[in-house]
Amino acid sequence: MPERNSNSTYNLFYQRIIGTKTLLGRKLLNYKQREIEYIVSYIHSSCNSGLIMDMGCSTGQFTRVLVSEFGESRVHGADISKKSIERCQKRNPKLTFRHIGNGFYRENEGKYQHVLLSHVLEHVDKPARMLKKLQSLLRKDGSLIVSVPQERIRGDSALPENLYNLIRFKFENVHRIKHSIGSLSSLLTETGYLYKNHRYIHAYSKGRNIKCFGNHSLVVCSELAKA
Ligand SMILES: C[S@@+](CC[C@H](N)C(=O)[O-])C[C@H]1O[C@@H](n2cnc3c(N)ncnc32)[C@H](O)[C@@H]1O
Numbered sequence: 001m002p003e004r005n006s007n008s009t010y011n012l013f014y015q016r017i018i019g020t021k022t023l024l025g026r027k028l029l030n031y032k033q034r035e036i037e038y039i040v041s042y043i044h045s046s047c048n049s050g051l052i053m054d055m056g057c058s059t060g061q062f063t064r065v066l067v068s069e070f071g072e073s074r075v076h077g078a079d080i081s082k083k084s085i086e087r088c089q090k091r092n093p094k095l096t097f098r099h100i101g102n103g104f105y106r107e108n109e110g111k112y113q114h115v116l117l118s119h120v121l122e123h124v125d126k127p128a129r130m131l132k133k134l135q136s137l138l139r140k141d142g143s144l145i146v147s148v149p150q151e152r153i154r155g156d157s158a159l160p161e162n163l164y165n166l167i168r169f170k171f172e173n174v175h176r177i178k179h180s181i182g183s184l185s186s187l188l189t190e191t192g193y194l195y196k197n198h199r200y201i202h203a204y205s206k207g208r209n210i211k212c213f214g215n216h217s218l219v220v221c222s223e224l225a226k227a
Helices: 012-027 031-045 061-070 082-091 127-135 156-167 181-190
Strands: 051-055 075-079 096-099 112-118 138-149 193-202 215-224
Touching: 012 031, 012 061, 012 082, 012 156, 031 061, 031 112, 031 138, 031 193, 031 215, 051 061, 061 075, 061 112, 075 082, 082 096, 127 138, 127 181, 138 181, 138 193, 181 193, 181 215
Parallel strands: 051 075, 051 112, 075 096, 112 138
Antiparallel strands: 138 215, 193 215
């Protein structure tokens, strides 16, 4: 079950803000493009024959990039926002999008080779619980790719979303937890994953793979630890 009221926070307007931010981040400053390119290259470099889930797909922009790379039969998108999934389905009738409601995890047990969790974990109050639940979606040799923003002040990379919340008197930072390479690696280890690789994505240049002020995000790749 989703942890919070998804209708009030992740409504259609919120999803449109995310869609615009992602589009600008891909076409203008390129950081979203560099982020998805790294994710695609990791999937190519690992065992990549199975299904791929874009968890928390929102407007489905990353789902569509993954489809263009790996084919529509191999890529699915899912989100707790029903409206967002309905829009994705309407816009891309040939692609598979699933709403995460009751039964989602049970119905999709052991189905995926790769789960991508891009800019979702920081929205979740109990990240360990979510990472453990995601294990159930993965095959035994499956991998989990997590991308999180690298914020200087908590919430600075979610400025439009937080401003929108302020306008409607909702005083809640959509980013609940700030994740670093140290905290995220420990979290992954504690919840049954094996760290494989990581990459910092700089906000406006190709950048080196180092922690610095100008970073947009951090992508951490992991595999299911063998029982
Ligand atoms: C910031 S958007 C990320 C969009 C896209 N993945 C990206 O990287 O640009 C966060 C999305 O996560 C979804 N979300 C929040 N909590 C979730 C949960 N527990 N499970 C799945 N999706 C969730 C929201 O509805 C929203 O669409």
